[in-house]
Amino acid sequence: MGSIIILNGSPRAPKSNSKRYAGIFSDNCKCNTEYFNISKTNHYELCGKLGNFTDMLFVFPLYADGIPVTLLNFLKTLEQNPPENKPVVSILINCGFLEYKQNDVAVSMMKLFCKQNGYRFGSVLKIGSGEAILDTPFKLLVVRKIKKFADSISLSRYCTLQTTMPISPKMFVKASTTYWTNYGKRNGITKEQMETMQIEK
Amino acid sequence: MFKTKLILSDRPLNINIKSDDIKFINLSSLKIANCIGCYGCWTKTPGKCVIRDDAVKIYPDIAKSDKLLYISRIKYGGYDTIMKTMLERAIPVQQAFIRLVAGETHHVQREVAPKNATIIAYGEISDEEKEIFRKLVARNAHNMNFESYQIIFTTELQLEETVASEVEKWEASLS
Numbered sequence: 474m475g476s477i478i479i480l481n482g483s484p485r486a487p488k489s490n491s492k493r494y495a496g497i498f499s500d501n502c503k504c505n506t507e508y509f510n511i512s513k514t515n516h517y518e519l520c521g522k523l524g525n526f527t528d529m530l531f532v533f534p535l536y537a538d539g540i541p542v543t544l545l546n547f548l549k550t551l552e553q554n555p556p557e558n559k560p561v562v563s564i565l566i567n568c569g570f571l572e573y574k575q576n577d578v579a580v581s582m583m584k585l586f587c588k589q590n591g592y593r594f595g596s597v598l599k600i601g602s603g604e605a606i607l608d609t610p611f612k613l614l615v616v617r618k619i620k621k622f623a624d625s626i627s628l629s630r631y632c633t634l635q636t637t638m639p640i641s642p643k644m645f646v647k648a649s650t651t652y653w654t655n656y657g658k659r660n661g662i663t664k665e666q667m668e669t670m671q672i673e674k
Numbered sequence: 675m676f677k678t679k680l681i682l683s684d685r686p687l688n689i690n691i692k693s694d695d696i697k698f699i700n701l702s703s704l705k706i707a708n709c710i711g712c713y714g715c716w717t718k719t720p721g722k723c724v725i726r727d728d729a730v731k732i733y734p735d736i737a738k739s740d741k742l743l744y745i746s747r748i749k750y751g752g753y754d755t756i757m758k759t760m761l762e763r764a765i766p767v768q769q770a771f772i773r774l775v776a777g778e779t780h781h782v783q784r785e786v787a788p789k790n791a792t793i794i795a796y797g798e799i800s801d802e803e804k805e806i807f808r809k810l811v812a813r814n815a816h817n818m819n820f821e822s823y824q825i826i827f828t829t830e831l832q833l834e835e836t837v838a839s840e841v842e843k844w845e846a847s848l849s
């Protein structure tokens with residue numbers, strides 16, 4: 474059985490949704506996993522570890538329709554410092570919007586990185602409504618999908634999976650309005666203040 | 675709303691801009707940290723980023739512009755680090771709240787002028803990379819209020835020439 478290194482490419486890795494997704498992954502994975510946050514200063518250290526693993530899982534959020542700069546910069550370092558034995562690359566991506574398909578461009582970028590640098594591409598799990606889903610009853614769906622995703626990697630039966638809240642876009646707009654209004658409230662900010670049209674004023 | 679013409683470049687360029695209506699910003703000369711995903715700009719100080727570096731001077735300009743030119747090196751089919759860092763720091767121009775755009779969920783924009791955008795993407799760009807980049811910009815259009823856009827691919831060697839020719843077109847349309 475293989476071993477999996479999990480790299481979190483969220484700019485807020487220690488407090489990220491990605492970290493929670495990675496935790497569910499490790500809890501449900503039959504092979505050994507080791508987890509690391511990508512930081513500004515640990516690129517070389519991480520590159521040095523990769524060769525010891527059969528699989529590498531990138532967990533990260535969608536940022537401005539692409540991969541976050543935190544991950545982009547790591548990939549650029551990895552390009553210059555590849556391990557001798559290259560693990561298979563899988564990805565678990567989450568985005569804030571409802572549609573998991575909004576992650577597709579970022580997935581293509583990761584595939585291109587693999588192609589350009591000689592990594593075999595493995596499994597993908599695309600999560601929509603990823604900012605909030607873990608704190609709703611729909612968490613169950615995510616856990617089930619992550620389990621399947623983890624199996625696909627540990628058995629080397631790579632595949633593409635996806636999940637999101639099973640609600641209409643209109644319902645999502647309503648639910649997200651409540652989510653964000655409460656977020657502001659915890660900071661002492663009203664909905665009206667959050668709705669300001671002004672920028673830097 | 676006062677509208678402007680804005681050029682954001684990820685490197686210095688030797689081009690001659692005659693019109694005072696066009697603002698040129700070389701991002702590589704500025705101090706811009708990467709977004710830390712704290713959502714302060716939506717839920718603590720709405721419309722303002724909590725990181726007070728040079729980015730806070732740029733996103734208001736992006737918001738105001740109705741004609742916009744982005745000049746960026748391409749990496750893995752997306753914007754390379756300098757431009758991508760700025761685009762991530764520009765989310766204060768949106769609200770946390772979500773609306774439907776063409777049936778898809780997207781954020782509500784604050785006072786952001788609808789844009790006619792041109793993106794000059796440079797480097798050694800393969801056909802596959804171009805295809806990814808086209809899809810990326812089509813997605814950006816929904817999130818960044820592009821009313822219309824065009825993408826121009828060019829090499830590093832031809833970059834200044836390509837930019838100069840676009841700027842000339844802008845100046846001709848202004849006069």
Ligand SMILES: Cc1cc2nc3c(=O)[nH]c(=O)nc-3n(C[C@H](O)[C@H](O)[C@H](O)COP(=O)(O)O)c2cc1C
Pocket residue numbers: 483484485488489490491492533534535536537538539567568569570571575603604605709710711712713762763765817
């Ligand atoms: C700068 C920035 C850009 C973002 N861009 C997008 C986007 O283009 N599409 C989307 O669906 N969500 C976007 N999001 C939302 C995140 O993907 C979402 O909140 C995710 O759950 C964050 O995951 P993390 O906690 O692991 O970092 C963006 C968030 C930030 C801070």
